[in-house]
Amino acid sequence: MGDWIHPGVLIMLGAFLVPFLGNRKVKQVYLILLPSAGLVILLLTSMGFFGAIPAFPGALHKWRIPFLHYTLELGRIDKMSMIFAYVYVVIGIAMLIFALREKNDWEHVSALIHIGSSVSAIFARDLFTYIFFVEIATWSAVFLIWFRGTKTSKASGFRYFLWHVVAGGFLLAGSIMHVQTTGSIYLDLMPWGWGWPYLAYYFMMIGFLIDAGSFPVHSWLPDAYSTGGVTSVLYVTAFSTKTGIYGLVRCFPGVELLMWLGVVTAVVALFLAVLENDARRLCGYHIISQDGYMICGVGIGTYLGILGCVSHIISHIIYSCLLLMGASTVLSVTGTCKFTNTGGLYKYMRISFWLYLIGGFSISGMPYFNGFVSKSMTIEAAELIHQPIVYLLLEGATVGTFLHTAVKLPYNLWFQGRDEPPADIRVKLKDKPENTPINMLIGMTIPAFLCVYMGVYPYYPFYEMLPYPVDFVPYTITRVFSISQMFVFTFLAAWYLRTLIRGTPTYTLDSDWLGRVPGYALVSFCRGPLMAFGAFLDRSMLKVADVAITAVRNPGIALKMTPSAIGAGVTIIVVIFSLLAAILMKGI
Amino acid sequence: MKITKELLMKLYYIFGVGGSLVIGFLLLYFDKLHYHFAFQYIPGFFAICGFVFCSILILGAKLLGIWLVRPVDYYEKRRRQ
Numbered sequence: 001m002g003d004w005i006h007p008g009v010l011i012m013l014g015a016f017l018v019p020f021l022g023n024r025k026v027k028q029v030y031l032i033l034l035p036s037a038g039l040v041i042l043l044l045t046s047m048g049f050f051g052a053i054p055a056f057p058g059a060l061h062k063w064r065i066p067f068l069h070y071t072l073e074l075g076r077i078d079k080m081s082m083i084f085a086y087v088y089v090v091i092g093i094a095m096l097i098f099a100l101r102e103k104n105d106w107e108h109v110s111a112l113i114h115i116g117s118s119v120s121a122i123f124a125r126d127l128f129t130y131i132f133f134v135e136i137a138t139w140s141a142v143f144l145i146w147f148r149g150t151k152t153s154k155a156s157g158f159r160y161f162l163w164h165v166v167a168g169g170f171l172l173a174g175s176i177m178h179v180q181t182t183g184s185i186y187l188d189l190m191p192w193g194w195g196w197p198y199l200a201y202y203f204m205m206i207g208f209l210i211d212a213g214s215f216p217v218h219s220w221l222p223d224a225y226s227t228g229g230v231t232s233v234l235y236v237t238a239f240s241t242k243t244g245i246y247g248l249v250r251c252f253p254g255v256e257l258l259m260w261l262g263v264v265t266a267v268v269a270l271f272l273a274v275l276e277n278d279a280r281r282l283c284g285y286h287i288i289s290q291d292g293y294m295i296c297g298v299g300i301g302t303y304l305g306i307l308g309c310v311s312h313i314i315s316h317i318i319y320s321c322l323l324l325m326g327a328s329t330v331l332s333v334t335g336t337c338k339f340t341n342t343g344g345l346y347k348y349m350r351i352s353f354w355l356y357l358i359g360g361f362s363i364s365g366m367p368y369f370n371g372f373v374s375k376s377m378t379i380e381a382a383e384l385i386h387q388p389i390v391y392l393l394l395e396g397a398t399v400g401t402f403l404h405t406a407v408k409l410p411y412n413l414w415f416q417g418r419d420e421p422p423a424d425i426r427v428k429l430k431d432k433p434e435n436t437p438i439n440m441l442i443g444m445t446i447p448a449f450l451c452v453y454m455g456v457y458p459y460y461p462f463y464e465m466l467p468y469p470v471d472f473v474p475y476t477i478t479r480v481f482s483i484s485q486m487f488v489f490t491f492l493a494a495w496y497l498r499t500l501i502r503g504t505p506t507y508t509l510d511s512d513w514l515g516r517v518p519g520y521a522l523v524s525f526c527r528g529p530l531m532a533f534g535a536f537l538d539r540s541m542l543k544v545a546d547v548a549i550t551a552v553r554n555p556g557i558a559l560k561m562t563p564s565a566i567g568a569g570v571t572i573i574v575v576i577f578s579l580l581a582a583i584l585m586k587g588i
Numbered sequence: 589m590k591i592t593k594e595l596l597m598k599l600y601y602i603f604g605v606g607g608s609l610v611i612g613f614l615l616l617y618f619d620k621l622h623y624h625f626a627f628q629y630i631p632g633f634f635a636i637c638g639f640v641f642c643s644i645l646i647l648g649a650k651l652l653g654i655w656l657v658r659p660v661d662y663y664e665k666r667r668r669q
Contacts, residue, residue, distance in 0.1 A: 274649030275657055383624035391625070392637075399641040478621045482634045485608040489638030492605060495597075497646045507663075509656045520666045 004050045004062040006075055007038035007085065008120030008133070011092075015112030019105040028100050031108055035093045035115060042085055045077060053077055056467040061125070070185050076125035079467040080310065084122045084246060086465065087314050088115060091238050091321050091447065098325055098443025099231035107147050111235045114140040118239040122246060126185040127175040131168060134211070134243060138164040141236040147229035156227040159512070163210060163220040167244075171207030174200045190251040205252060211244025213288050214295055215265040219512035222276075222284030225324070230332045233280075237287060237324050238317050245294050249309060254301025262296025263393040265289065270400030272510060277503035279327040279337035279409055283320070286363060286405055289397055290316050296394065297378045300385060303468050308377030311466060315370040315454065319362035322447040323405060326356030329436045329444070330413055334425045339503025341425070343416030348429045352436045353414045355444040360410060362451040364402035365483060370454035372483070373462075373474045380472070398483070399490045407494045408501045416502070548574050609635060 014034045021027045044050065051060050062075030092115035102108065114137055121133035138161065145157035177200030179185050190201050206217075213221040225237050252258060266289045273285035290312070297309030329352045330345065331337040346353055362369035365376070375398065382390040420426060429435050454462050463470045494501065547570045609632060615621050616631055623629060630636075659665075 270645060271649045271652055272656075274646055275653050386624075388625050388627070395637055396641040396645075399638055400645045403642050403645060476622075477615065478623065481608075481611065481615060481621070482628075485612055485632075486634040486638035488600075488604045488608045489635040490642045491600075493639045493642035493646070497643065500646050500650055504657070505660060506657045507660045508653070509658055509662070516663060517666060520663075 004045070004060075004075055004077075005041050006063055006120065006123065007041045007089065008116045008118070008123060009074070010041070010116070011035055011038050011089075011119065012113050012116030012136075015109045015116065018108050018112070027105070027108075031096050031100065031112075032093060034112060035089050035096060038089045038116075038119065039086075039093070042082065042089060046082060050077075053079065053082070056080060059125075067128075070126070070128075072129050072185075073125035074120065074129055075123050077123070079465065080246075080249070081122050083310065083314060083465045083467070084242070085119050087317050088119050088122065088239060090450070091317050092235070094443050094446035095231075095234045095238070095321065095325075096443075097446070098234065098328075098440050100439040100443075101437060102231055104147060107144070107229065107232045110140045110143040110147070111232060114144060114235045114239065118243055121243050125187060127171075127179070127187050128185060130187050130247065131171055131175065134171075135164075135168055137240060137243065138168065141224075141240055144232040144236050145224050145228040147232045148227060149229075150227070153227040153229070156223045160220050160224040163217075164240075167207045167210035169207075170203045170210070171247075174203030174205075174207060177203065187247065187250050189253070192252060192255050201252075205248075205255075208244050208247040208251070209261070209295075211241065212248060212295060213241045213244070213265075213291050214261055215268050215288070215292070216511045218265065218269065218288045218291075219510040221288055222272075222281040222510070223512065225284040225287070226278050226281040230328050234321060234324050234328065237283075238321050241287065241291055242313050242317055245291065245298070245309070245313060248295065248298045249306065253298055253306055255299055257299065259296050259299025259301075259387075259390060262292045262294070262299055263390050263397075264292070265295060266292025266397040267393050267400070270397060270404070272508060273400070273404050274408075274501065275504075275506070275508040277339050277505060279330065279339065279342075279413055280324065282404060282409055283323050283327055286323070286401060287316075287320050289401060290320070290363065292397065293375065293378050293394065296390065297381060300378070300381045300387075300390075302381055302385060304377055304384060304472065305381040307466055307468055307470060307472070308374060308379075308381050311377055311462070312371075312374035314462070315362065315374040315451075318447045318450045318454070319359045319369075319371060322359030322444060322451065323356065323363060323409075325440070325444045325447070326352060326359060327409075327413075329356075329440055332440070333435050334421070334428055336425070337413065338505075339412035339416075340505045341422060342413050344414075344418030344421040345425075346414040347419060348421070348433070348435050349414065351434045351441055352444065353410065355441070355448045357406070357410060358448040358451050360406040362455065364406045364487070365398050366402075366406070366487065367475070367480045367483060368452070368455045370451045370458070370462075372455055373458045376474050376479055377472055395486070399486060402487050402490050403494050403501070407491060411498075411501075412503055544570065544573060 011034055018027060018030065021030055050062070053060055056079040059076045059078035061073055062077060063073065065072045065074065096111065099111070117133045117136035117140060121130050121137060124130040124133060142157045142161045145153055145160055178190070181200065190204065192198065192201060210217045221241070225233055228236060248258065269285045269288035269292065273282050276282040276285065294309045294312050297305045297312060327337050329349065330342065333349065334342065334345070336342060358369065362371040365371045379391060379394050382394060421429065458474065551570055551574070612635070613631055616629070627633065
């Protein structure tokens with residue numbers, strides 16, 4: 001096992017102690033200490049306490065376990081896995097602080113298992129360990145969604161589960177085929193091409209893409225994120241898609257298909273976001289859109305593309321957590337985060353608004369926020385490989401992101417041109433400038449600080465932690481001026497069309513319609529016509545059996561009682577069935 | 589002076605819209621901007637980008653909405669049928 005303690009496994013196993021800690025204060029301290037212990041292990045690992053980490057792609061190899069003819073490896077410690085693990089653990093701590101007042105112990109248990117299994121999946125070197133931990137993460141995520149306790153959350157939790165089981169199935173099928181043909185079980189660069197020999201890699205890619213929330217298999221994401229528990233769904237939003245993209249970065253860098261899929265995802269999600277009425281669904285579409293950037297970065301595949309992808313994942317986990325926290329504060333304080341029911345909250349939730357806005361500016365890529373640095377890398381990578389269409393679509397996605405997260409969402413939740421919220425919400429609010437509980441505000445401050453710090457000074461420790469050496473200078477006059485001018489004019493268009501970006505009490509269909517509506521049709525076909533046919537068959541067979549019994553008991557009377565043709569028919573059926581039964585019995 | 593919505597919008601038009609256009613022209617004139625594609629050198633390209641993309645997004649989405657937007661209980665009804 002070696003001297004290294006696996007932080008993911010530590011957090012997962014430590015989770016089971018939570019329900020046994022009697023005192024609530026002790027429990028709360030433990031909830032913070034457990035992931036902090038993981039963070040300490042990561043820091044010690046970085047400092048070379050368990051051996052020096054070689055330059056990427058070199059790695060330290062820990063926790064190697066022999067299994068059948070293979071050696072599973074739970075701890076591949078290289079710069080790529082370390083940066084993911086750091087951000088997972090730090091954001092996990094911020095989320096646990098945010099959810100500290102939650103009384104349901106099992107929510108905390110599921111959350112810690114989700115964080116731990118995601119970290120473990122990141123450290124896995126072989127495909128089977130990766131899939132194993134991703135499946136644990138899926139299970140815990142389903143519970144985290146169910147903790148909302150509503151009928152819709154139950155249904156969408158099941159849908160989330162189905163999607164991820166399908167993804168896991170594809171991944172496992174592809175992995176087994178890969179292992180059979182090559183003999184290698186490692187989650188590393190995979191071959192790519194067109195044709196039957198590459199079928200295994202198509203399966204693996206489909207699995208990763210479903211997990212990553214790529215178009216057209218993205219629809220589970222807003223569905224699950226908008227119906228999950230107020231605080232519990234935050235964990236799902238941060239880690240599940242990023243673990244999928246991590247798989248893509250490891251296995252399929254430089255696959256051009258991914259570049260195009262990424263830009264399409266980035267743009268399509270924004271069109272759907274315009275029509276949204278629910279703040280959390282809107283954030284869900286933005287997560288999809290940003291995932292598009294990352295997938296595009298993987299597809300570009302140059303050093304800068306991969307760096308853009310990885311740094312965007314890191315920035316994104318931080319600011320998307322902040323955005324979702326903002327929506328969750330409104331949901332937990334007012335009981336709703338639908339645009340048609342909110343507005344005018346600024347007077348009562350000021351600090352949450354400003355903290356949210358830091359997340360909004362970061363995701364839009366505003367200068368001096370972390371999104372700017374990472375997004376510029378991906379866009380520059382597209383420019384350097386001379387892809388004007390990809391470049392324009394990514395810029396278009398930047399415009400759309402600014403429109404929604406920095407204009408539409410804050411305007412609809414906190415303002416809508418009103419000083420006071422609607423009466424039914426006003427009664428839930430106290431007369432003070434901030435109604436959000438203090439632990440939630442502290443939870444939001446951690447990612448908000450990171451968003452600003454990484455934006456203002458990305459060189460240390462952010463650049464140092466990235467897998468490849470970085471000489472990218474984000475703050476040039478050209479870049480800062482261009483994006484600022486673009487945002488000024490985006491606001492202008494949004495201002496003229498502001499009546500169109502208000503929420504409407506409607507539901508927007510997505511690509512899951514293709515599965516759900518035929519699914520319902522299939523269920524209603526089974527319930528209606530198929531059941532009726534089954535019942536008819538049942539009745540007919542019983543009748544036949546009745547006649548057969550009578551015929552066997554007293555053939556003479558039966559023939560007299562029934563018309564001769566039916567009698568003959570019945571006799572034939574009985575004979576055929578008896579013969580069939582005899583053959584079958586003999587066969588067995 | 590009291591900060592009102594009208595005042596903020598006036599400041600936005602003068603310093604934001606006007607200012608960014610003037611600065612853009614000056615930066616281009618003094619050759620301070622370095623891009624990768626020729627079309628990026630069109631004066632006010634990023635202003636057009638922001639305004640046009642935003643309008644396309646909102647209006648395009650509203651058009652898409654004709655097919656996609658349904659009542660809130662759309663799936664509930666389907667399920668019950």
